[in-house]
Every structure is written in structure tokens, then in C-alpha cells.
Amino acid sequence: MILPPRLIPLLDQFDFACERLLARLSGPAMDSGNGVEIGVTPLGDDEHLWEPVPDCWSVRRRGDAPGARATVLAGAGAWGRDAAESPHPFPPPFTTIAWRLSHLAEMLTLRADHTSGGRTLTRDGYRTPGDAAGAVAAFGTASAAWREALLTADDTALDTIGYSTYPNGSDAEDPFVDIVWWVNQEVLHHGAEIALLRDLYRARPT
Template sequence: MSLPPRLSPLLEQFDFACERLLGRLAGPLVDSGNGVEIGVAALGDDEYLWEPVPDCWSVRRRHDGPGARATSLTGAGDWGRDWADSPHPFPPPFTTIAWRLSHLSEMLTLRADHTNGTRSLTRAGYRTPGDAAGGLAAFEAGAAAWREALLAADDTALDTVGHSTYPNGSDAEDPFLDIVWWVNQEVLHHGAEIALIRDLYRAQHS
């Protein structure tokens, strides 16, 4: 099946955003943005979980319980991500690289499943990685699953409201093309935030 012309630029943008984020996290080289490659150290566990300010939201061992202003640790397994039901705390807590990367990975994985998978995966069943290597692997797997869902979409799917039934977003109310655009923005802006936290960590620990 050929890719709908409306989807092509969004898929290219998604691929670029994921490649750039993974390069910034895994190294050893990443394009600086102008074609010049710069060296990047691979993300380690200390940096993955680094809390640069008090009362961060992060990924935590379940037996330690949620962090400040969080009411639960989402997901399954030994680790969970700080969370609170609506209304969320205000001002919003600062979130670690682990939190942001887990959020992206969960979103991509669940959206892919609710687009062309089993339509059964839930936030409560998602296993949150507690280490940097696991976090990177989860993001790569989630991005690959979402990309596969996009490749299966035709023009009819792009215009269909509720084509994805992901339960934690507007997927059931918006045309699929709008959801594709929104997912790109999530990867782009959280990817930029993660890159900035990496810069701060390097400055603090150099």
C-alpha cells in the first residue's frame, strides 16, 4: 500500500525526531543540526534518574512509593512512574529524563496497540523500565510500533474519527491525521526537554 501524500511529511518528521532523540541519548555521535557530528556520551542510570530540583516526578521502585505530590506509581512490575489523577498538581512537578522517556514510550506503545493491535493494552499494564538501557529499548520499541501503525493507514483511516481508540488521549474524538500530528509534537517537545536536561547534567557533573 502506498503512503498517503498527507502522511508522508508527518512520517518524515516523526522519523527525524526519533532519530535525533535516540542519537542524543545513545551516542556516540549525533548530528548537531547543521550536518556536523558531535560526540555524545551514552545515557547512564544516574543521569536517567537524576533529580535536578527538589520534589521531581520520576520513575521509582514500587516498594518506595510515589514521590512528592504524586498519588500513585503507574504501570506494572517493580518500577512505576509518578502520577496523580486529575486535577494534576499545579504548578506541574519537574520531571526527570526517566519520567519523560517513559511517558513517550508508553504513549507510543499504547497508541500503536489501539490503532492496529489488540486494542487492549492499558497504562496500568505497561512495564516501566527502571534503568537507562531499558528506557532506551522501550522507546525504540514504542516508536517502531507506532511507525508500523502509520504505514498501515490509508486516506480513509486518516480522516476517520476514532481510528485509534487510545484511552488516555483525544483519539476517540479526533480524526487520525490530527492524532498523528499530535504524537509528533509530543516526541519533538519532550525530546527537546530531555536534551536540555542532558546539558544541565553535563554542566553539573563536568
């Protein structure tokens, strides 16, 4: 299928954001932004779960209590992500790299399924990895699944409200092209936050 011209820059932006984030997490090098490659140490388990301030939201073992102001460990499996029913706590809790990666991977996985898959996956069934390597791999798999879903969209789909039936966003009210834009900004802004947390972890007092 020939991609709609207005989808091409959005797809390019998504690819750029994902490739940059994966390079920042996995190494061995990444583009500094001006064409110069800098070395990158792969994300480790301690850094993945590092809580730079008190009362962070994170990913925790299922047998542990949720973090401060969280009411549940969302998902299935041995690990869950701190969460709370609406209205969410305010001000929002500070979140770890683990929480942010889990949020991105879950969102991309479910949105892909509710766009071009079986449209059955739920947050309650999503399995969050507890280790850094698993979390990075999960993001890579999820971003590839969403990219494949985008390749099914023609011009009619981009204008269709509810083309994605993802139940945890505004998909039922917005044209699909708006959802595509929204997913891009999620990856861009959480990717930037994760990059900053990596910088802070590297520069932390020891």
C-alpha cells in the first residue's frame, strides 16, 4: 500500500524518536545531535529502578505494596506498575525509568492491537518486565508493532474517528491522524525524560 503523504512525516518522526531512545538505552553509541557519536552504557537494573526523589512511582514485584499514593500495581505477571484510579494524584508522582518505559511499551502494544490486531488486549493483562534488558526489549517490540499498525492506514483511516479502539485514551473521539500525532509526542517527551534521568544517574553523588 502507498502511504498517505501526510502520514510520511509522522512516521519519520516516530522512527527517529524510537531509534534515538533505543540508542540512548542500549548503546554502544548514539548520535549526540550534531553527527558526533558518543559512547553509551546499556541501561542496568539499578538505574532502571533508581528513585532519585522520595515517593517515586515505579515498577515493583507483585508481592510488594504499591508506592506512595498508588493504589494498585497494574498489569499481570510477577511485576506491576504503580497506578491509581482517576482522579490521579496531584501533583503527579515523579516516575522512574522503569515506570516510563513500561507506560510507553504498554501504550504502544495495546494501541497496535486495538488498531490492526485482535482488539482484545487490556492493561490488566499486560506483563511488565522487571529488569532493564526486558524493559528495553519490550519497548522495541511494542514500537515495531505500532509501526506495523500505522502501515495499514490509508487516507480514509487517518480521517476515521475510532479507527483505533484503544480504550484508555481519546481514540473513540478523535480522527486517527490525531492519535498518530499524540503517540509521537508521548514517545518524544517520555524519551527526553528518560534521557535526562540517565544523565542524572550518571552524575549522581557516589
